[in-house]
Structure formats: C-alpha cells, structure tokens
Amino acid sequence: MSTAAAAHDDHHHHAPTGLKRWLFSTNHKDIGTLYLWFSFIMFLVGGLLAMVIRTELLEPGMQFVDPEFFNQMTTVHGLAMVFGAVMPGFVGFANWMIPLMIGAPDMALPRMNNWSFWILPFAFLILLSSVFMSAFGAGHPSAPNFGWTFYAPLSTEYGPASTDLFILSVHMMGISSIMGAINVIVTVFNLRAPGMTLMKMPLFVWTWLITAFLLIAVMPVLAGAVTMMLTDRHFGTSFFSAAGGGDPVLFQHVFWFFGHPEVYIMILPAFGIVSSIIPTFARKQLFGYASMVYATASIALLSFVVWAHHMFTVGMPLAGTLFFMYMTMLISVPTGVKVFNWVATMWRGSMTFELPMKWAIAFVILFTCGGLSGLMLAITPVDFQYHDTYFVVAHFHYVLVTGAVFSMFAAAYYWLPKWSGVMPNKLLGELHFWSSLLSVNLLFFPMHFVGLAGMPRRYADYALQFADYNFWISIGGFWFGLSQLFFLAVCLLCAMKKGEKAAARPWDGAEGLEWEVPSPAPFHTFETPPVVK
Amino acid sequence: MATEKYYVPESSPWPLAASVGLFMTAVGGAHFIQQSTAPDKFEGSWGMPLFFFGLATLWLVIAIWWRDTIKESVGGLHSKQLGISYRQGMLWFIFSEVMFFGAFFGALFYTRWLIVPWLGGAGSNAMTHELLWPDFQAMWPLIKTPDGTTTQAMGAWGLPAINTAILLTSSITLTIAHHALLEGKRGKLIGFQAATVLLGAIFLGLQAWEYHHAYVEMGLTLHAGIYGSLFFLLTGFHGAHVTIGTIFLFVTLLRVIKGHFDAENNFAWEAGAWYWHFVDVVWLFLFVVVYWL
Numbered sequence: 001m002s003t004a005a006a007a008h009d010d011h012h013h014h015a016p017t018g019l020k021r022w023l024f025s026t027n028h029k030d031i032g033t034l035y036l037w038f039s040f041i042m043f044l045v046g047g048l049l050a051m052v053i054r055t056e057l058l059e060p061g062m063q064f065v066d067p068e069f070f071n072q073m074t075t076v077h078g079l080a081m082v083f084g085a086v087m088p089g090f091v092g093f094a095n096w097m098i099p100l101m102i103g104a105p106d107m108a109l110p111r112m113n114n115w116s117f118w119i120l121p122f123a124f125l126i127l128l129s130s131v132f133m134s135a136f137g138a139g140h141p142s143a144p145n146f147g148w149t150f151y152a153p154l155s156t157e158y159g160p161a162s163t164d165l166f167i168l169s170v171h172m173m174g175i176s177s178i179m180g181a182i183n184v185i186v187t188v189f190n191l192r193a194p195g196m197t198l199m200k201m202p203l204f205v206w207t208w209l210i211t212a213f214l215l216i217a218v219m220p221v222l223a224g225a226v227t228m229m230l231t232d233r234h235f236g237t238s239f240f241s242a243a244g245g246g247d248p249v250l251f252q253h254v255f256w257f258f259g260h261p262e263v264y265i266m267i268l269p270a271f272g273i274v275s276s277i278i279p280t281f282a283r284k285q286l287f288g289y290a291s292m293v294y295a296t297a298s299i300a301l302l303s304f305v306v307w308a309h310h311m312f313t314v315g316m317p318l319a320g321t322l323f324f325m326y327m328t329m330l331i332s333v334p335t336g337v338k339v340f341n342w343v344a345t346m347w348r349g350s351m352t353f354e355l356p357m358k359w360a361i362a363f364v365i366l367f368t369c370g371g372l373s374g375l376m377l378a379i380t381p382v383d384f385q386y387h388d389t390y391f392v393v394a395h396f397h398y399v400l401v402t403g404a405v406f407s408m409f410a411a412a413y414y415w416l417p418k419w420s421g422v423m424p425n426k427l428l429g430e431l432h433f434w435s436s437l438l439s440v441n442l443l444f445f446p447m448h449f450v451g452l453a454g455m456p457r458r459y460a461d462y463a464l465q466f467a468d469y470n471f472w473i474s475i476g477g478f479w480f481g482l483s484q485l486f487f488l489a490v491c492l493l494c495a496m497k498k499g500e501k502a503a504a505r506p507w508d509g510a511e512g513l514e515w516e517v518p519s520p521a522p523f524h525t526f527e528t529p530p531v532v533k
Numbered sequence: 534m535a536t537e538k539y540y541v542p543e544s545s546p547w548p549l550a551a552s553v554g555l556f557m558t559a560v561g562g563a564h565f566i567q568q569s570t571a572p573d574k575f576e577g578s579w580g581m582p583l584f585f586f587g588l589a590t591l592w593l594v595i596a597i598w599w600r601d602t603i604k605e606s607v608g609g610l611h612s613k614q615l616g617i618s619y620r621q622g623m624l625w626f627i628f629s630e631v632m633f634f635g636a637f638f639g640a641l642f643y644t645r646w647l648i649v650p651w652l653g654g655a656g657s658n659a660m661t662h663e664l665l666w667p668d669f670q671a672m673w674p675l676i677k678t679p680d681g682t683t684t685q686a687m688g689a690w691g692l693p694a695i696n697t698a699i700l701l702t703s704s705i706t707l708t709i710a711h712h713a714l715l716e717g718k719r720g721k722l723i724g725f726q727a728a729t730v731l732l733g734a735i736f737l738g739l740q741a742w743e744y745h746h747a748y749v750e751m752g753l754t755l756h757a758g759i760y761g762s763l764f765f766l767l768t769g770f771h772g773a774h775v776t777i778g779t780i781f782l783f784v785t786l787l788r789v790i791k792g793h794f795d796a797e798n799n800f801a802w803e804a805g806a807w808y809w810h811f812v813d814v815v816w817l818f819l820f821v822v823v824y825w826l
Contacts, residue, residue: 016544024544106541108618111598115548122556164567168559175555182625186618220629224636228766234570236755237762239640242665243680245759247648254636317656524541 015523023118026110028095029521033419034117035092036412040491042084042124043405047481049077049131054477056460060467069134070460071145076131078148079166082266083173084124086400089408090269091116091180094208096419098184100514100521101202103193103530108186116180123172130162147458149259152240152251156232163233167226174219181215184208193513195532199293202512203286206293207272210300214261214268217304222258225251249314256307264303267399268296270367270407271338274360276512277414278342281357282349283509288341295334302331312380313387321380328378332371339368354507355429359410362437363403370398373448388458391451397444409436409487417502420494421520428493432486439483442476540612542605547598554594557587603801607793616800623804627811630774634815637770641763641822645673648759652679678758685751687764689824692743696736697820703732704813707782707806715796719789726786729809733779740772767823774812781805 015021025031052073056064065073095113099106107113130143144166146154155163188209192201201209228251231237238244240251271292279286286292308316308324342364351357373395377383386392409432416424446469451457455466462470493499505515513532517525564580605611653671654662662669666679674686687693710725744765747753755765785805788794794802 020544023549024546026542026544109622110542111545111548112622114545115551118549118552119555122552122559125556126559161567164563165560168563172555172559178626178629182622182629185625186621189621190614190618216625216629217632220633221636221639224633224640228636228640230566231755231762231766234566237766238678238759239762242648242652243678244682244762245649245652245675245678246644246762247651250640250643250648253643254640257636257639527541 025114026106027523028099028107028110028113029419029523031107031110031113031117032092032095032097035088035095035120038117038120039085039089039092039408040488042080042088044484044488045128046077046080046085047484049073049080050477051481053077054474057462057470058474059471060462060464062461065460067460068142068145071147071458072131072134072143074458075144075147075150076127079127079144080124081400082148082262083170084120086266086404086408087177088120090208090211090266090404091177093204093269093273093408093411093415094180094184097415097514098187098205098208099191100418100517100525101205101512102188102191102196103513103526103532104187104191105524105527105529107183108191109183112179113183116176116183119172119176123169123176126165126169126172130165133162149255150229151255152229152232152248156229156240156251159229159233164230167230170226171223174223177215177219181212181219184212185216188212193526193529193532196513199290200532202272203275203289203292203296204269204272207268207275207296210296211265211268214265214300214303218258218261218265221254222262225254225258228254249311252311252314253308256310257304259310260307261300261303263396263399264299266404267367268300270363270404271296273407273411273414274342274363275338277356277360277410278345278364280414280507280509280511281354281360282346282351284345284349286341287344287347288337291337292341295337298334299331302327302334306331309378309380309383312383325378325380329375332375335371339364339371350509354413355424355426355433356410356414356507358433359406359413362433363406363410366398366402366406366440370395370400370403373398386451388456389451390447390455390457393457394444394447394451397447401444402440406436409433412487412491414507415514416490416494417506418514418517418519418521420497421502422494422497422499423502423506424490425493425499428486428490432483432490435483435486436480439476439479443473443480444476446473446476540605540610540615545598545601547594547601550594551591551598554587554589554591557583558591559587561585561587603788603793606798606800611798616798619800620803623800623807627807630811631815634767634770637763637767638818638822641767644759644763649673649675673760675758675760682756682758684753684757684761686760687743687747687751687753687824689820692739692746693820693824696739696743697816699732699736699739700813700816703729703736704810706732707809711803711806714789714794714799714802717796723786723789726782726789730779730782730786733775733782733809737772737775737779740768740775764823767819771812771815771819774808774815778805778809778812781808 015027016024022030022034025034050073052065053070056062056070095107098104127144130141133141134143141162142160143162144150144155144160146159146163150159150163150166188201188205228237228239232239232241238246240246240248242248275286275292306324306328308320309328312321312324346361353361373391377386377392377395413424413429416422450462450466450469450473453466455462502519504518506519513526513530514521516530561580561583564578565584566580568578568580649671650656651658652662652666652669655671669679670677676686677683706725707729710722710729713719713722713725747764753761753764755761782805785794785802788801
C-alpha cells in the first residue's frame, strides 16, 4: 500500500496522478497502456535495426557495416521484435481488454501485473545496451551475433562476452511472461461476471487463455535452454559439446520445443482480435464460434509435437522426420477452419470497411499467404532446398508482420476509441493502412523469389543476380518503416484527445461488454460485476 | 460466481523496486560469472558486489511486498475469491516449474537414448563413430566421454536412498500437519511442521555431503562430461527448490505460531505444502532416472 492509498482511502474511484500513476500502477488499463507503448517503441527500435540490414543489402557488396555488425543487427532485430514488440503488444491488449470483455474489475493479481511489465524495460535495457556499446562503445565489443535462435556452439563456445547479459535478460523476459500468463489464466478462470460462461467468452479471451497456457508451458523450457548455455559457457558442462558426450543438436531440440509454441503465442491472440473485428463490420455473428475455440485448442496442442520441422536439414532418423512433417501439415486443418470461418462470417454480411476492418481483411489474406508458404516448408524434401533461404524469411514475415503486427494495428484502431475517448484520425489512418499494405508486399513478396533462387538468409552480401530484387526489397523496407510514422501520429493524437469524440459504442455492429462502458473507459470499471444473460 | 466486491489493491511501489533489484542481480550476475570464471579478462569487476546488492534488494522488496499482503489478509481485506485466485496462481506457477525441470529431464532422455548411442555408432552413425572418436563406447552412466574424461557413477542405494526416505517421510509429516491445521489442532500442527522443516534441512545437509564426496573422491564434477552435467544440474536445481521449500515452510511455521492461519484462511500454508509435494515428486523421478536406472 503506497502513500497515495492512504490519502485516498475514502475516494476509491480517484485515480492516482503524475509519475506515480504509471510507476506504481495496479490498474489493468494503465498497465495495458504501458505495455502497448513499450511494444510500439520496441517495434520502432527493432525496425531501425532492420533498416540497417536493408541499407547494407540495398546493393551487392559491402558498403556500410562490416559483416560482424550485420550479424548483430539480424540477431537483435529478431529478439527485439519477438520479445519486445509482438509479445508485450499482445499482453497490452490482454490487459486492457480481457477484464472489460469478461466483466471483471481488474486483472486477478494487479501488483504482479505491474511487476510483469516493469521487468521488461530493464530486460531490454540489458539487451540493447550491448548493441549500443557495439555501435558506439570503446573497442566496439560485440552484441549477440548468433541469430535470434542463438544456436550452440555459436552462442556457447563462440558467443561474445555480451552473451551472458543476453542470457540473463532472456531469464528476465521469461519471468515477466510467466507472471503475465498466470495473471491472464487466473483472471479468466476466476473473475468472469455471473453468466459469462466459458463458451460465451469473446474469442479474444479464449485465444489468450490458450496462449497463456502455452506461455507457462514453454517459457520455462527456454529458461532451461539458456541455463544450459550459461553452464556450458562458464561452468564446464557438456550439454552442447559432443566431446563431452553432449550434442549441439540438443540445443536445437530444446530451443524449438520452446520456439514452435512461441510462434503460436505470437499468432493465437491475433486470431482472437480478427474474430472480434470481422463480425462487427460484417454485422453478423461469428460463423462457427465453437469450432473456432476447438481449432485454437488443437493448434496449441499440435504446437508441442512439430518443433523439429525447423531442423529437417540437421539430420534425424527417418521416422522422426516423417512424424514431424505430417504433424506440421496437420496444423493446416484447424488453421483452415479458422480462415474458412472468417470468410464465412463475411459472406452475405452487411459489410463496411472502416479502418479496423481493412486491417483485419488484409490480415486474413496475407496471413493465409504466410500459412501456405509454411505448408510448403513443412514438406521435408522441399524444405531441404528452402532451409535458411530468404523463402523462410518471407514466410515468417508474412505470418508475423502481415499476421501478428497487422492484427495489432487492427486492434488498435478498433479499441482506440474505447481507450482514449476519441476516434483515430481517419486520414492518417487511411494513409497508414494503404502505405503499409503496399510497402509490406514490396518488402516481403520478392523475398520468396530470391529465396527459391537460393539466396541464403543472414548474410551481409549476396550474389549479383539478386541485386534488382534486393534493391526493391530495401525500398519496400524503408517505405514500410516510414509508414509507421503515420501510426505514431494517430496514437499521439488519440493520447492528446485530439479528434472526433467517440461514443460508448463507436462501431454500430460491435457487441460485447467492453462497449457497455463509456468511452474513454473510466479508471475503474465493473467494480460490481455485470450480469451476462 | 461470486458477486461480492472484489479487492483491488491501491498502487504499490514494490513491483518497480523489485524490477530494479532483478536488474542489478542480472547485470551484476553476468559480470560476476565472467569475472569468477575468467579472472584474467575481467579484473577489478563490480559484478560481485552488484550481484549480491541486487539480490539483497530483491529479497528485501519481496519481503516487504509480502508483508503488505499478509497485513491485508490478517486485516480481513481479502475476499474468498482472492483466495481462489492465489491458489490457482500457485498451481500454474508449479506447472511452470514442472516444465523447467522438464527441459533438463528432456535433455537427460535425449542424451541417454539418442546422443550416446549415436556417438557409439548406432543407427546410421557408423561413420561418425569411426571418424570422430573410434574408441568411444556407448554406455550409461557415461563414465568415459568421447574426449577421454573419466569419472565414476553415483550409485542409488547408499545416501540417495536414505534421502528418498527422508523426503517421503517429510511428505507424510507435512500431510499430518495439514490435517492438524484443518482440524484446528495447533500443537500437533506446529510439531509436525517443525519436523518437516527439520527433515528438509537434513536432506540438504546430506546432499551437500554427497556433492563433496562426488567432487573430492569420485571425480564426478560439472567438468566430467554430460553425465556430470546432467547429474549436477538436475540434482542441483532440485536442491535449490528444496532450499526454497524449506524456507517457505519455515516462514509459514512462524506464521502458524503467530496464529495467521485457520481451517478457512490458509492460502500461504497450502501453497507451501503444494510446493513441498511438488519438490518431493521431482525427487522421486530424479531418484529413478538419474540415480537408479
């Protein structure tokens, strides 16, 4: 209990003000806002690192950075985007929306909620400080340079000194994620309003419930992996060293046992967002609600038995290869159910195309592109050709940028009126959407071609025949990066409450408890639970 | 579903303070490890003091934070629903711990069933064996590594079996204490919980003795190849959890003496008991797959 508490004991509704409001918060809305801004800042930081990559790759040959620094850029770009932008972004949406959607007064464990958040800036301070030192520090000590997957022995025997800082920062991110996920699960299981049965919950809540389960299941495995790295580096253990009876491939197994569910951690909440938005603007109920729930659960369960499809070229017994190939292909069934349901929801709907809907439709189409290239990668003999080429880069950027990130833009435009009380600026929003849509395809689509033609990923240079494509890919990259400044402007305008005032239900097809409270949502909502019929 | 007013705590400085503590622990820890394992490269390091200062900060802040929570609980602010939230939270936390151990058990099985046989030429790996370490013989426990480091295997039926008996007994004494708590029999509760804490401490003492024996007389160290790596990380993390569990039970014992718990309001006590049983089950797995088989 802080001093602010004592001063306002009889004014429970009074919101704390100033810096303390943000630093000491126990309010799910404020903590959600912190998460979202943190995520956006990390998105810009990770984007800047990507700009360095694309600048170097604008032309063949070495121009701007040396290969060593280039490796650090690809590594930290991936880490910042995965652990800094996408994961905390979805946690921000969860914080804001889950209590509002299920009629809860707050998250179940509000102080732990704040701890989950505040660990993150410190974790990234540690990680990014090594990039800063590498760019500007005396002697340019290397930042992590082994790729975001930090395979042994690159990260063990050959890892730079900053690897140890990286390991501990990953531990911190894991602690943050696990606590955040526990909070989500407990909130959903224990704080639903009377009448809000599990099968009445909005799909965003369902997908986050399942995501939280995945987080609790796999973040500790990541912690185990980096712990083994640390002891191999400094305490003489042989987990990833064949000379001592271990195996570098063991690292890949442990890492991808975390890594593949991690991929779904970054996409399941997106499914939930899109399943909320499409019915609103099609003015129809979501098609196949129950099948959406079961499909999400199936995807989550299958995610535990597909990890080695990241490792087909590493070598494993034929039976293992076949098992992982078929299991991976099986995932396209529940995913297909989802895409079908979204399209069926729109079928003969009374459709309008406000900003959230534009992003959601772009998500459905472009995420499906990424899903289909994933299906190609699942086929083992073909994967031997595609492995570690730009085709893989194209694949996971279609699912992560036009998938996860687009869904977050959709969600931001959809819920900004509820958060800020003003409508997002339409002109800037349209510019943001069209500019991003065109540039992102210029950026990532040609990567399929250069990948199929054999351009390997994570190299600072490339063969001459890839020059034209890479030039346009880089142009697309700069364009996409600059387009995000429109979004920054949209967010700042909303934060400053500049714009058309938003109604409690700004979208006329919108359903759900979050639209029952005024816009902007008051500091405390649902202190007495609403009754859901 | 409960409709009573839910308890939402006022803003609190402890989460941020704990994050600062964690930050200092991590930065100091990374530096400390580098300094202590490669002293020639990292002289005059501030890593060690920062690590311990960070750790002390972290524990102090958490202690104050939990003191606040205890005050709220004793002050009757907690609703029944919050008790359920805490209980569910603790169960999911234990699940995360299970998965953490799962990573190391997974490494053990992968090593025993695949890596070691493959290094010995099994499956399609005859050429690997021939070209890399032709003299290597696959066996488990791996007492001679491919590069020739030798060690001895830790047997199951000496001290480890005694430790198994101790932990199993501690589970029984704790369960008796649990029943005493629910029946409101204070004397019995305090006696059996104290016995549990004592058994935990004895277990840790014997474990330390075993480690000493392994290092000094058996040549079984962290450097002894994959068998030593797995042995020490699995039993070491288990031992760390026994330490935490013992402290946990000791704290709830003090709180029992202070009269904080009754048959209804006893989350922290039960959380400690669950944690203890979890640690116990992990040990049984360890005993079977690390020591025995």
